[in-house]
């Protein structure tokens with residue numbers, strides 16, 4: 258099946274705006290980029306006219322906690338920095354069930370797709386008696402929604418009794434975690450370039466995981482060739498915790514436990530000094546930059562340009578919906594643009610750089626070069642935005658308009674050659690029914706809020 262997506266308003270290829278009259282999709286791959294003076298492509302089965310729409314690679318989210326869509330804007334967590342915010346929310350999250358994980362995952366993925374996101378990573382680290390099978394439940398949900406995914410088998414093993422931050426009833430033992438990590442890799446990890454689901458391993462953070470688990474996870478990740486993910490250098494409190502408990506800064510700790518290597522991506526990466534930034538770049542570590550969350554929790558400014566210059570692979574993430582509090586990737590591009598404008602100046606960070614973070618930048622961060630780009634051979638993950646809204650009226654440069662005027666909902670979204678959003682609506686599923694179930698479960702889980 259060859260489809261010519263023809264006559265877009267403008268095209269962004271993952272790095273820059275390009276002069277093109279659309280793309281040809283063959284099955285689940287991009288077969289050709291059509292230049293304006295090229296002859297019409299041959300052997301086309303269908304033509305889709307996308308006049309007035311901006312065509313670009315699907316956006317890629319490198320960090321999320323889908324389950325947190327159930328705990329948006331909770332009173333107990335308002336106006337707090339990371340540690341007190343977490344301490345307020347852990348008891349609420351301890352009530353998570355398999356059903357909640359399922360519905361929250363479906364809702365977050367629907368929200369992401371509608372915002373133009375075609376691949377999402379998720380960091381799920383809560384495995385309690387009521388949601389022992391959270392990762393298996395998530396696999397069912399992402400497959401049914403049809404979004405390309407990197408699901409991480411997260412973990413917490415350092416409870417309060419041992420000097421960690423989370424309550425003991427939200428942690429598991431090292432052996433149990435590593436055993437289950439192997440199980441889900443065997444069952445679900447698809448390392449093929451065109452795979453729809455990859456598994457990665459993700460102990461939560463230095464203050465919720467033991468050194469022993471970090472070392473065991475690094476070994477398992479190397480043995481099974483899967484990526485490693487964790488939160489690092491998010492706050493000054495975390496730096497203090499590492500100095501107190503491990504006698505060193507977070508990056509030194511990361512190196513000691515065998516994680517400073519290609520195939521690791523870190524959420525946040527804010528509080529590094531220049532020599533640490535160079536060490537990260539030399540090892541080609543990735544960073545999931547989460548601007549909204551960093552601003553919401555007052556965590557600090559991620560030095561994205563210094564990190565990029567050093568060779569760090571920077572992607573964009575919405576982070577969990579308790580610190581955002583939505584899952585809109587296109588809005589996140591605007592947040593990144595505005596945050597770095599403030600830091601680097603009006604001429605220092607442009608709309609194309611912000612878009613690059615969410616496309617080819619995120620793809621490189623996740624070690625998946627076949628997505629996030631519009632070039633022959635890339636996977637057919639494509640998003641189209643139109644400018645047919647009040648907020649765009651009178652706009653000049655259409656690509657800049659998406660970022661400057663605040664695009665927030667895609668018109669058409671293709672994942673792996675299949676349209677998942679058509680004319681601004683999900684192709685499958687009943688969104689109203691899903692929202693009703695989600696609201697009911699959110700009301701249930703927040704009852705334990707103190």
Ligand SMILES: [Zn+2]
Nearest residue numbers: 488524576577
């Ligand atoms: Zn996070």
